[in-house]
Amino acid sequence: MGHGASKPRGPYAKGIAKREEILERALDVIAREGYRKASVKELAEAVGLSQAGLLHYFETKEELFAQILRKRDELALAALGADLAPIEDLRGACITVAQHNAEVPGLVELFVRLAVAATDPQHPARPFFLERGWAVRTLFARLLEKQQAAGGITDRLPPETLARILQAVSDGLQLQWLMERDFDMAATMDAVFDLLAAPGGPAPEQPPPDGDRLS
Amino acid sequence: MGHGASKPRGPYAKGIAKREEILERALDVIAREGYRKASVKELAEAVGLSQAGLLHYFETKEELFAQILRKRDELALAALGADLAPIEDLRGACITVAQHNAEVPGLVELFVRLAVAATDPQHPARPFFLERGWAVRTLFARLLEKQQAAGGITDRLPPETLARILQAVSDGLQLQWLMERDFDMAATMDAVFDLLAAPGGPAPEQPPPDGDRLS
DNA sequence: GTCTATATTGAGATAGAC
């Protein structure tokens, strides 16, 4: 089932496959059990290897974690169905992501912790986060710009600024939520989009359903 | 100069004074040199003590750092002149704080790193951050509510939600800025307040200066 | 109160057998 057609006879084909499998399992474990026990040793045992066995696949601890996050983004994007069909509804996408996040606190923790650590110029995961931040903001800005043109979003501020703010809210809410799970991240993100809405002419598509909003 | 009137003959008066002095110096060092070298040992040397000497005043490392942040808030509040005269202009205050932060990257780093670490239920600084978050949002909400009543700020969302969002943006921007110092935190905070502005009737005080905004 | 010196711990990395 699924060896595909072409021989997997590339140099490290097997090793790579195993690597990916490890990453997925690690994600699973972290999502459920939290980032707490995330020393290399604990993670190794969780995926059924010894510490040394795991480090056979990833030279260093930091590299391992960076790869875990890369994998996470890969899966998240896939889950959004964004692989082929590009995202259209930014608001919906953000809310979906927020809802999903609320179900995997361990991953949120991993993300935030690593994001902060990667702040250090020396940190191995820094390139990943730089690139990721840029990609996220660029995507946001592109979508926002489109909606500004359509009149659904305020054009009092340039899309790049709005994109940056949006990213900041998202990160900041995750931090708040890790601290105290006493609010609804998705609902709050929803509220943020209310703030972005153009004052005069609201949505071009759906006339405001007026009344029941979450939160 | 300033021994005050009453004898400092409290039990630990001297020790306490020294503690405060250490904290202020530590803040100074971190603000300039960054959080990088912030092991107890490095900090100790920076303030002119040995590691053991410093730990004579603070039982544990984490307690030391929590106290450093407490001191920082104390000084920041004082700098805002908030001690006696309560803050009136939230927008101005946020921008001032952001501008100040941009001048002490080391402190921003300390704050963000500790905020994330304090997420852990076991972390000694957790009570501090819980309390602080609550205080910040409560203050924000109170001020926002007042401005909503005056018509300067949109009332499409409850002040508590706006307060939470504001805190999130602030934290998130600091994280972004630690990663890459390629934008102006204060200007971006300013933009956020544009988003909060009521659509119909803008500011009750100043008619929109229209045109030159930072960023 | 402050130092020097040391104990302790915990983690990541490495060597070498299987």
Add this chain to the structure above:
DNA sequence: GTCTATCTCAATATAGAC
């Protein structure tokens, strides 16, 4: 490829002299 065992290192915490 994977394990066991060991090395190294860094950092906090502690003991005890001055």
